[in-house]
Amino acid sequence: SKIRYLEDQKLLSPRRTSGGYRLYSQADVERLRTILRLQRDEFLPLRVIRQELAAGGDVVLGDGDRKPAAGAVRRAILVDTSRAYLSIDEIVEETGAREELIRELENFGIVQPEKREGKVVYDETDREIVRAANELSRVGVGARNLRVFRSSADREANLLEALLGPSLRSRNPERRKEALESLESLAATVSHLKHLLLVRDLRRLAGE
Incomplete structure (x- = not known):
């Protein structure tokens, strides 16, 4: 299950009874809500979510408000260079997807593995794409x-x-830094706009 997977990734650590049953506190529930929201709304990989939670960032309060911790600054996803790479076997194990589906996603350019040290590897974004594609495949949506x-x-x-192209290619470090920050901000705005347009169309589809 999703919760079991988050436990395996050390993102959730509920207490256990002597019989082995999990006991989730209110703090555990709020932490889970934060993780799911960061995945769903901000498309953060689990590695970045783990770093942010460790830094005390973006805590969800009981009333649903978000409270950024003092001094906690989210690192730009787009400029994060500490990428982790996975083999296709690891992708299969972590997502539950069939290798055939992953190959199809490659053929259509949906995932884009790299070759490093003679091996084909995938990054964490590829893994999350495969995970989403696998969910869609269960309702008949193919690659x-x-x-x-x-x-x-x-x-x-x-x-x-x-x-932003000219600024991103600038040799001026400050100008490039500002362009990268603008790129991430605009990307989030574009993503939000797409979400709103989809919601509007789905409401029409539902006859609301």
Whole structure:
């Protein structure tokens, strides 16, 4: 299950009874809500979520408000260079996806593995893409159908490149840093806009 997986990743540590049953405190529940929100709304990989929680960042209070911890600053996802790489066997084990599905996602450019030291490896973003694609495959959405998302992402990336490309390629460190921060901010805004447009269309579909 999702919760068991988060426990395996050391993101949740509920107490256990003498009989082995898990006991979740209110703090555990709020921590779980924070993890799920950061995954769903901000698309953070678990590695970054773990770092943020360890730093005390973005705590969810009981009333649902978010309270950033003093001095806690989220590192930009787009400029994080401490990437972890996984083999296809590790991707299969962590996501439960079939190797055949992963190969199909590669063929359609949905995941983009790299070759390092003679081995084909995937990063954490690839892993989360595979996880999402695997969920969709359970309701009949195949890798071929996901090309629409790939095309949409390409168009959005091209738009942001047109806006910030010169600054991103600047040799001035300060200008490049500002451009990277703007890129991440705009990417979040674009993602939020897409979500809102989808919600509106789904409401129409539901007849609301």
